[in-house]
Amino acid sequence: MTKTVAVIGAGIVGVSTAIWLQRDGHKVILIDRAGPGEGTSHGNGGVLASCSVVPVPAPGLLSQAPRMLLDPNQPLFLKWRYLPRLAPWLVKYLRHANAPAVRRRAAAATNIIGDSYNDHLALSAGTGAETWLHPADYIYVYNDRAHYDASAFGFDVRRENGFSWEVLEGAAWKDYDPIFAPDLGCAAVFGGHGRISDPGQYVKALAKHVVAMGGRQILGEVTDVVRANGAVSGLRVGGETIACDAAVLTTGVWSTDLARKLGVNPPLESERGYHLELYGPSVMPRAPVMIASGKFVATPMEGRLRLAGIVEFGGLDAPPSRAPFDLLRKQIRAAIPGLSWKKEVEWMGHRPSMADSLPVIGESPVVKGAYMGFGHDHVGLTGGPKTGRLLSQLISGNTPNISLAPYAPDRFH
Incomplete structure (x- = not known):
């Protein structure tokens, strides 16, 4: 079933999610207050650091x-x-x-970043962004x-x-x-x-591909999630309501306020x-x-x-x-x-x-159709493509081939 999905945040996690959503047959609206690749995705170390x-x-x-x-x-x-x-x-x-916590984090992180170069190859294929990879x-x-x-x-x-x-x-x-x-x-x-030889340009090229494939790009700040019967029906951007069937929060360290409105209080x-x-x-x-x-x-x-x-x-x-x-x-x-x-x-x-050095990846525990992908620590560029693919699978009703329990949005209660 084709959905209209609004992705909040156009860094590497957001644009990766948008591309995989389009490939899975969905319509995408990409929303960012500063434009694609202008935040943390612009300034990272540029290494696809799978072993980190x-x-x-x-x-x-x-x-x-x-x-x-x-x-x-x-x-x-x-x-x-x-x-x-x-x-x-x-x-x-x-x-x-402590050692047990490090081992738990490492095993969960490996599922997200352990094959990053190939994840980026798959993401960027045919987008024009692969020139930076x-x-x-x-x-x-x-x-x-x-x-x-x-x-x-x-x-x-x-x-x-x-x-x-x-x-x-x-x-x-x-x-x-x-x-x-x-x-x-x-x-x-x-x-x-x-490695990515220009992370900012890489993310911009991926976002440009989203638009070329029919995606809508909006410059603005999302202030609230509109609900109907306990499910996402739209987003408030400025004074306007943007209608959508699902929404994905991928705004990195700026995700806390909206996450709280979605029933999650991340230690971010x-x-x-x-x-x-x-x-x-x-x-x-x-x-x-x-x-x-x-x-x-x-x-x-x-x-x-x-x-x-x-x-x-x-x-x-x-x-x-x-x-x-x-x-x-x-x-x-x-x-x-x-x-x-x-x-x-x-x-x-x-x-x-x-606080536990693992990202949040999954659906809101209280708002149906509201998903989250943020908190990647030092490895956002490395883990962006896999995170985007997992989120698209969830939104499409497909079961990922890894357990998402370590990244569950409700793990902080």
Whole structure:
């Protein structure tokens, strides 16, 4: 049965959902207050990081966090005035910093992001967006073997979920990519990954395809869900009601207000992410790299190198801080000593961080026809296509081939 489905939010999750809905025979209305690919999807690290199934709250975080917050060379920042508002969420978040919770999250995350490159290939085929999609290794770079061995728990969890990698040291690592500093002497190389060479343009191209296939695009903010007999009948956009048979909420960290109107109170917080783009770099890494000591990613992009990472808690309203940009600059100079560039662009955005580090994917427990897909943490770009496909299957009345229980919208009661 053909439905008219309104997708709220035109980031990677929203446009992925829209494309799969169209392929499943539905009519689509894509609504965004700023336009496609203008938010978090624009500024992410650009890596299809399938192996990134280990969440930030891992064993040891509770003891490490205070030291990290007080050390300006560590990639964790906090706007202290925000702490009273953050505290209730933070308590829930830190409760998951244990091995059983990490293993549960990793297994559930693998079902969403574990085959991301192929998920993106399937999504982008025939859309014109595939020009931005590239196969690539993904590399974790360490100071030495002991530094790598200190991350054994995370690698054990990855192995348990089917990931494999090659450890390169010394000459073998230099042969793979000679541009890194001598004191970065060990690397874990994961094959079968991918990268997007311009995430903002990629999402825009996917959205353009939605319109080319008959989708309607609306610039505006959805303020309410209109119901009839307990089911979605439309959306309020400005002073207008847009009629629809179903609606999907995919607005990332801005999803809380509408989610509450749909009977869900997600423990969702902004994890402020920073990126620094270096245009005209003198050298470029062979593949996307995670510099483990600084917890930041350097990804080759179109004509530039994007550095992305840093965790800052400070809410949605505070302006960007200077220190994270300065730290990224300092870290890349240390990691690639010969690097120079012609100009740089700074950006700060908001990752939607759930207290249990898993997204919300599913139907509202109280409003029939209202669906949600948000809260993907650091891996929204990576998990967008699979999330969109799952949501389209649900809306079409088809049963997904994985259990959606770990992502259930009603799991917070």
